[in-house]
Amino acid sequence: MSGNSMNGSGVNPGLVNGNSMNADVRLQIKDGTEIVDNGMNERKTILDHVDLAVRAGEFVTVLGGNGAGKSTLFNVVSGTLPLTRGQVLINGRDVTHESEVARASSVARVFQDPKMGTAPRMSVAENLLLALRRGRRRRVWPRDLDAHRERFRELCAGIGNGLEEHLDTPAGNLSGGQRQALSLIMATIEEPDLLLLDEHTAALDPKTSKQLMRITAEKIKQSHLTCLMITHRMDDALVYGDRLIVMSKGGIARDLDREQKRELTMPDLLQFFEDGF
Amino acid sequence: MIISSIGQGMLWSILGLGIFMTYRILGFPDMTTEGSFPLGGAVCVAAITQGVNPLLATLLGIGAGMCAGLVTGLLYTKGRIPVVLAGILVMSALNSVMLFVMRSPNLSLLGLPRLSDAFRGVTLPDHYDTVFIGLIAVIVVVSLMAFFFNTEFGQAYIATGDNATMARSLGIRTDRMTIVGLVLSNGLIALSGALIAQNDGYADVSKGIGTIVIGLSSIIIGEVIYGELTFFQRMLATVVGSIIYQLLILLVIRLGFDTTYLKFFSAVVLSACMLIPQLRKSLKLTTGFERGGGAAARQEAAL
Numbered sequence: 392m393s394g395n396s397m398n399g400s401g402v403n404p405g406l407v408n409g410n411s412m413n414a415d416v417r418l419q420i421k422d423g424t425e426i427v428d429n430g431m432n433e434r435k436t437i438l439d440h441v442d443l444a445v446r447a448g449e450f451v452t453v454l455g456g457n458g459a460g461k462s463t464l465f466n467v468v469s470g471t472l473p474l475t476r477g478q479v480l481i482n483g484r485d486v487t488h489e490s491e492v493a494r495a496s497s498v499a500r501v502f503q504d505p506k507m508g509t510a511p512r513m514s515v516a517e518n519l520l521l522a523l524r525r526g527r528r529r530r531v532w533p534r535d536l537d538a539h540r541e542r543f544r545e546l547c548a549g550i551g552n553g554l555e556e557h558l559d560t561p562a563g564n565l566s567g568g569q570r571q572a573l574s575l576i577m578a579t580i581e582e583p584d585l586l587l588l589d590e591h592t593a594a595l596d597p598k599t600s601k602q603l604m605r606i607t608a609e610k611i612k613q614s615h616l617t618c619l620m621i622t623h624r625m626d627d628a629l630v631y632g633d634r635l636i637v638m639s640k641g642g643i644a645r646d647l648d649r650e651q652k653r654e655l656t657m658p659d660l661l662q663f664f665e666d667g668f
Numbered sequence: 669m670i671i672s673s674i675g676q677g678m679l680w681s682i683l684g685l686g687i688f689m690t691y692r693i694l695g696f697p698d699m700t701t702e703g704s705f706p707l708g709g710a711v712c713v714a715a716i717t718q719g720v721n722p723l724l725a726t727l728l729g730i731g732a733g734m735c736a737g738l739v740t741g742l743l744y745t746k747g748r749i750p751v752v753l754a755g756i757l758v759m760s761a762l763n764s765v766m767l768f769v770m771r772s773p774n775l776s777l778l779g780l781p782r783l784s785d786a787f788r789g790v791t792l793p794d795h796y797d798t799v800f801i802g803l804i805a806v807i808v809v810v811s812l813m814a815f816f817f818n819t820e821f822g823q824a825y826i827a828t829g830d831n832a833t834m835a836r837s838l839g840i841r842t843d844r845m846t847i848v849g850l851v852l853s854n855g856l857i858a859l860s861g862a863l864i865a866q867n868d869g870y871a872d873v874s875k876g877i878g879t880i881v882i883g884l885s886s887i888i889i890g891e892v893i894y895g896e897l898t899f900f901q902r903m904l905a906t907v908v909g910s911i912i913y914q915l916l917i918l919l920v921i922r923l924g925f926d927t928t929y930l931k932f933f934s935a936v937v938l939s940a941c942m943l944i945p946q947l948r949k950s951l952k953l954t955t956g957f958e959r960g961g962g963a964a965a966r967q968e969a970a971l
Binding site: 469492502507508509510513525526527533577 | 815822826
């Protein structure tokens with residue numbers, strides 16, 4: 392797995408623990424810069440020299456206003472958007488020039504829009520089966536749905552919103568909350584090296600959103616997943632995660648570790664936004 | 669005549685099943701159809717006139733159709749040419765390819781062997797050989813498709829059409845899936861062309877005109893009649909839809925319509941079937957077709 396990355400030169404300055412081995416770093420972005428053409432021949436920098444290192448097992452919440460670069464950061468990590476300049480390393484392997492499809496074996500995503508993460512005309516079980524082979528070759532071989540049915544039922548039952556009753560229901564007929572729960576199970580069914588949650592509770596009503604967030608945190612803890620979560624809900628940003636990144640104008644404006652985050656209060660967070668960072 | 673129409677319907681249903689693979693699963697109409705259908709017939713008939721065994725000639729026809737699908741797929745995915753235009757380009761080019769293969773705009777099989785000769789030993793009433801060939805072809809094709817869609821690869825193919833963003837995030841190469849779909853689809857369409865050319869006793873460059881309308885009609889008639897179905901049933905519904913379409917044509921001919929204007933009638937049938945869900949929605953009609961119309965409307969919406 393490890394490529395040419397053991398050169399130590401790219402250790403992130405934000406990584407306080409100097410003893411930490413490079414191998415411990417799950418995700419690393421070095422000098423990540425994204426410049427786009429806005430269609431009128433004006434070049435706009437939407438990600439500005441970002442340096443970020445995320446250690447294995449870390450749960451990072453990402454906060455920031457509109458246009459701060461949060462989604463761009465995710466697109467750069469997942470490979471849907473190639474960097475203009477800089478490098479992306481996952482598990483020390485340089486994936487900067489790898490496509491989204493090639494990175495799928497290590498990166499899993501849950502999108503904001505419940506429609507984005509599931510195939511509407513395929514059943515819940517079929518969707519789960521697709522996710523089970525994330526990043527692996529799709530063989531011309533019978534899929535054997537029945538062999539996995541029991542495990543799927545258990546996984547869905549663990550969510551607690553009746554999803555297990557709908558294993559054969561097309562995903563398009565589920566409620567938004569059920570669909571997002573399904574997306575979450577799909578993203579975590581084969582433990583990914585990196586889980587990206589892009590405001591995955593934002594489209595749900597407050598109660599469902601809260602419930603899904605609780606389940607998400609449980610899953611992350613249970614499987615020791617490395618996770619980045621974009622959120623607009625400040626209270627979620629305060630409660631969840633063991634590191635908080637605040638983005639602004641395409642850069643990382645604040646990077647608070649577990650201790651700093653613990654001392655953080657809601658007024659502090661609001662102040663970040665007031666100040667415009 | 670009715671038996672003949674049923675047999676014809678089965679042969680044409682392979683075309684419908686081919687179009688099903690792109691139109692209903694990937695969600696776009698593939699215009700290559702109008703080229704790969706007569707191409708299958710042209711290559712098959714040309715091969716038979718050169719002394720090739722009819723079964724092998726049919727396989728060659730399939731191969732030619734697959735190549736056509738491959739070109740459309742590459743133009744669309746790698747060349748980023750809009751898929752309808754890519755199909756039209758290939759369709760148009762195939763006209764010349766057929767003229768090159770046949771050395772004339774049409775080619776007769778008069779006095780030459782064909783697949784139906786396999787039944788020469790048995791005494792069958794007229795047109796039953798068509799029905800048998802059609803039945804065998806339908807069974808083989810539907811079984812292969814059912815197997816394919818049930819594999820990991822087939823599921824990834826369905827997912828590509830259903831939600832390409834999700835498919836890519838799960839590591840499915842959607843471009844490759846699209847190409848494979850066009851190759852397989854056009855292989856089936858060419859098979860249908862090869863079987864029909866042998867049944868008609870000749871191949872003709874102009875036979876492709878309007879074939880996409882016939883294929884789509886089979887799919888949509890099946891959906892309007894049966895409504896919500898499982899995947900496997902939807903393929904069978906397409907076969908039934910194709911037979912009904914041929915019977916409708918027979919009826920029109922029996923009613924004394926001028927066959928010169930048959931294509932006009934075909935277009936009207938397809939338009940009418942596609943309008944049914946829309947009309948029902950605006951008129952709020954409740955008929956025996958209620959369930960069927962609803963499902964068809966949803967499928968439309970899903971595309």
